[in-house]
Amino acid sequence: MTRGHRLLETRFARWHLAPREPPPGVRESTGVSLLHAADRSRDRGDASAIAASLESPAAFAVVFERHHPSVHRYLSRRIGTDLADELAAETFAVAFAKRGRFDTAVQDARPWLFGIATKLAHRHWRREERELRAYARTGVDAVSPGSDEGVAARADSAAAGRALAAALAALSADERDVLLLYAWEQLDQPEIAVALSIAPGTVKSRLHRARAHVRESLAAAGELDPMRPENHG
């Protein structure tokens, strides 16, 4: 995004980024992914379902039902519900088509699925950044209209969501991939390496850089104490 478009976008964004029409169809709650992720078991039998689906395709439904909600939420948080509907579906279509190449020694299909989803979402990184910047400027989030309060409640500051949106927008798309898979989906570094087909050392350096950038931006915006010791979690 560039400066020349900013004001236009801001002006225009106001009506659109404001409360949206409820999307068609019934919304179902999938619960909060933090709990979902923290609670997840490492062995859910994904590998056996995928192996079975080579003989009997319908067996893949187990994988779909288990992971479609979290893949959708991940995509939705990054690029909005409309695209998430489309790309989450595509993620499983791609996964199904490539299931013969899934390493069944790995039980958990999440790194593989989130890798596919992340690569699909990459087509839309420009939109992702534009919407993050619009949120940072206007305080209204097109992707999740209620999320400002969500962050504010946790951070005791309405500005935190905006500052964070600006910080995430300023990352490279590669850094954002690693950081969000780590923070949102709680994939560990080796899993992220598998998901994104990059070297574990690259994951480590990208994650380090991304966290440093975000800390710096948040501190500059007054949303994080710069003196706080780094948490290497």
Added chain:
Amino acid sequence: MDELDLIRSFRADVPGPSVAATARADRAWRPGAGRRRSPRRGARFAAAVAAVAAVAAAALVIPSADDGGLGAGSARAAEVLRRAAAEVSGLPRALAPGEYWYVRRNTTWTTGVEGERAGAYTAMGLEIREEWTAADGTRRWTTRQAGPLRFPSAGDRARWEADGRPDLTPPPSEDRTRTGFHVGIREYRYEQLLDLPRDPRALYERFRDAAVRCRCGNGVDDQSFVVAVELLYTAPLPTDLRAATLRAIALIPGIEQRAERDILGRPGVGVAYEGSEGRQALIFDPATHELLGERSGAGGGSVDVASGIVDSPTARP
């Protein structure tokens, strides 16, 4: 709380997939589902419309016919701003608790649409927005649309018609929010805003500092202009601070004086910054130096048609 905690809470409340989206996705992977790339017909169109804010902005820089060619000249632009600062009007004093600053603003919006049955086209509309802002940073606003869709060219209109004349007009909306006041990406309380320096050089340094911190990918001067214009248009600045802001803009290297028309077609003297992908301009009345409006590219812009202090978020001056 560290940055990871903040990131984890960021957009944590997005809705899950709808039953309908889940059903479409389930069909999409199953053998015999046919073309899997587009499990939802119309998704592309919906996404295009959903992304209008961004798409419009990125896709559109319509050459303006209003380039009067008064010539480049930061000095002349600075002189326009200094005169405007001397004559500045608007909120005469800082807002008191319980008071609201009311603004009625006409804004043209422009959207790029990737048609489902025709090629990409551009449509424009006029939005009337009323906004009540209080000193505590809360706002109430309403929007409605005025007039039919307009198109920058006959070709755009033809593609819209071929696309089935979709209704791109947003519905009326209303909300109450707390958005605070911003200098760049940093939020200020109203008292902090009022504490901004009246010295143009010192204020310019604040804008510049905000531009540097933004790391928005624009040039610093470019972004400084954005920060200052956004402040003018989003915060209830008392006249002395508005004047200081105009004088501070005069110090941004690269500003130019140009002939511009506002979105109502009134000719004016523009103070513009030509960024890497477009121009943003403040437009002043040539005789009185009153601020008429602002434009971004030729497709977007706004004019304030009424303003004043009122004592409730539903009252008009």
